[in-house]
Each structure stands twice: as C-alpha cells, then as structure tokens.
Amino acid sequence: MKIDSGDYVLDYDERSDKVQIIGSLRLNGLEEYAPVLDVLRECLTSTTAMTVDLSTLEFLNSSGIAMLSKFIIEARSKDDLSLTLLGSSKVPWQGKSLKNLQRLYPALKLIID
Amino acid sequence: MTDFNEVIGHFSDLRNCLTQGEYLHLGFQPNSSPLKERWRNNGLSADFMADYVTTFFPKSAEDPNSETRQIEIKSAVSFIANELLENAMKYSDPSLKKAISISLILEETRIVIIESNAAKTVQARHYRDFVQKLEQSDPMQMYLEQLEAKALDDSSSGLGFLTMVNDYDAKLAWQFQSSEEQGIITVSTEVSLPI
Numbered sequence: 001m002k003i004d005s006g007d008y009v010l011d012y013d014e015r016s017d018k019v020q021i022i023g024s025l026r027l028n029g030l031e032e033y034a035p036v037l038d039v040l041r042e043c044l045t046s047t048t049a050m051t052v053d054l055s056t057l058e059f060l061n062s063s064g065i066a067m068l069s070k071f072i073i074e075a076r077s078k079d080d081l082s083l084t085l086l087g088s089s090k091v092p093w094q095g096k097s098l099k100n101l102q103r104l105y106p107a108l109k110l111i112i113d
Numbered sequence: 114m115t116d117f118n119e120v121i122g123h124f125s126d127l128r129n130c131l132t133q134g135e136y137l138h139l140g141f142q143p144n145s146s147p148l149k150e151r152w153r154n155n156g157l158s159a160d161f162m163a164d165y166v167t168t169f170f171p172k173s174a175e176d177p178n179s180e181t182r183q184i185e186i187k188s189a190v191s192f193i194a195n196e197l198l199e200n201a202m203k204y205s206d207p208s209l210k211k212a213i214s215i216s217l218i219l220e221e222t223r224i225v226i227i228e229s230n231a232a233k234t235v236q237a238r239h240y241r242d243f244v245q246k247l248e249q250s251d252p253m254q255m256y257l258e259q260l261e262a263k264a265l266d267d268s269s270s271g272l273g274f275l276t277m278v279n280d281y282d283a284k285l286a287w288q289f290q291s292s293e294e295q296g297i298i299t300v301s302t303e304v305s306l307p308i
Contacts, residue, residue, distance in 0.1 A: 007156075024156065026152075026155065026156045026195060026199075028148075028149075028152055028199070028203070029203075059156075059191065059192075059195075061192075061195055061196065061199060061273070062196055062199075062272040062273035062276055063199075065260075065272060065276060066260070066272055069260040069261075073260075073261065090184075091188075092184055092185045092188035092189070093188055093192060093280070096279075096280035096281075097276065097280055100256065100257075100260070100279065100280070101260070103257060104257070104260055104261070
C-alpha cells in the first residue's frame with residue numbers, strides 16, 4: 001500500500017510488516033493525520049513484529065509528533081509486540097524527538113544510524 | 114473594557130530596535146485565502162527562513178563540526194518558524210483582518226524568532242492562561258504528559274512549544290498588548306535559540 005501526497009510518501013510493505021515514511025509531514029492536526037495513523041494501525045493489528053522506518057523523514061511538525069505518540073501509546077498496550085523504530089542521525093529532529101517517544105514505551109526498539 | 118498588557122518570560126522585543134544586523138520580516142494576511150490553501154505557505158516560509166540562516170553558518174573544510182552545526186541550526190529554525198506560523202494560522206481570528214507577522218533576528222549568541230497576530234480579548238486571555246502554565250511547568254514532565262494526553266485530544270500548540278524547549282534548548286516569552294481597537298489584543302510569541 002502506498003500514499004503519495006507530493007510532500008510525503010508512505011509505503012506499507014505487508015510482506016515485511018514495515019511502514020516507511022519519506023519526505024516532510026506538516027499536516028494540520030490529527031484529523032489530517034488520520035490516513036497515516038490508519039496505515040500504522042493496520043500494520044499493528046496484522047503482526048506481532050513491525051518496523052516503522054522514519055530515517056528519510058526530513059521534517060515532522062508537532063501534530064505529527066502527537067500522531068506518532070498516539071500510535072506508540074496504542075502499540076504499547078498490545079501484548080507480545082516487537083516494535084522497531086528506525087531513524088537517522090543525519091536528520092537532526094530524529095535524535096531528539098524519537099528518544100522522547102521511547103520514554104513513552106521503553107520496550108520500543110529505537111535504532112538511529 | 115480594561116487594557117490588557119502583559120509580558121510572560123523575558124520578552125526582548127527586538128523588532129522595535131532594528132537598526133543594523135541581519136533580520137527577516139515576513140507578513141501574512143490570514144483572511145486572504147482559505148486555511149487549507151495557506152497551510153502550505155507555513156512550510157515554505159519556515160524553510161526559507163531556515164535556508165537564509167545557513168548563509169551565516171557556512172560549512173568549512175577545516176572544521177568538521179561546521180556541517181553538523183549548520184544542519185542542526187537549519188533544522189531548529191525550520192521547526193520553530195513552522196510551529197509559530199501553524200499556531201498563528203490556527204488561532205488568529207481571520208475576521209479581525211489583521212496581519213500575521215514573523216521576524217527572524219540574528220544576534221551574536223542567539224537567533225530570535227518573533228511571531229505576532231491579533232486575537233480577541235477572550236482568546237488572548239485563554240492563551241495567556243495556557244502559556245502561564247507552560248512557563249511554570251517542568252518542561253520535560255509536561256511534554257510527556259502532553260504526549261499521553263494527545264492520545265485523547267487534538268490541541269497540539271503546547272507540544273510544539275515544549276518540543277522547542279526540550280529538544281532545541283529554546284527560551285520562550287510572550288507579550289500581550291491592547292491595540293487601539295477596543296477588544297483586540299496583539300499577541301506576540303518570542304523564541305530565542307542559542308547558537
């Protein structure tokens with residue numbers, strides 16, 4: 001499954017249970033983020049080991065941080081889940097904000113290359 | 114109606130004493146087109162401000178840290194300017210037909226970004242109460258509380274400010290000023306980013 005808005009691309013690979021988001025996410029509020037959150041939820045309900053790759057997500061606004069935290073709060077209530085979040089040290093916001101998300105869910109596997 | 118003039122935090126209001134140095138000043142008319150169409154301009158303007166700043170933090174082959182520094186400052190300015198513009202677009206009252214302005218001022222030890230918009234007194238007081246709470250809070254504790262709370266509701270202005278403080282080491286200040294027009298307040302938010 002793929003969403004291509006022009007500003008961002010979301011690619012959900014059902015075979016590897018991986019969701020990759022590329023580009024810039026500057027949507028207005030959780031309502032506009034619903035299509036992104038829906039895909040993350042879909043992956044979450046269909047597997048026990050999922051990966052979210054944000055390493056090429058150059059920009060995320062605070063509504064996007066709110067959307068990700070909402071997803072992570074939902075994920076942590078799922079038993080026997082292994083959730084991996086991939087980030088990049090070349091994208092400055094990730095080292096800072098993704099670590100904060102890990103505080104919400106200490107079992108989250110955060111890999112920042 | 115009584116005047117409403119208040120400052121929260123260390124508000125330096127550099128816009129009134131700009132005689133030299135580097136600065137940018139952009140203005141927007143919130144009622145000129147629908148919010149959905151204007152939204153795109155937030156990102157464009159924020160990225161423009163961030164790109165502009167990189168000129169003053171050049172990459173140097175002799176200093177391996179210079180590239181990282183440039184990328185970090187660019188990222189911080191882009192995030193902060195974008196959040197301030199998003200808040201202004203969301204919360205300023207288009208019926209007042211007052212411009213939204215954002216200024217970026219480069220100083221020796223900091224970058225200052227100031228956003229101003231007009232609000233009705235009731236909205237301005239509501240916002241004042243909110244930023245007062247923010248100012249008195251432990252920013253990391255409040256950030257985590259907000260992240261948890263965001264699972265339930267959809268007002269993210271606090272999260273943007275708290276990200277600026279926690280992730281970018283920014284200092285925030287606010288100014289509320291009565292205007293000549295009865296019942297209309299100019300609300301200014303100042304974000305100071307150490308460099």
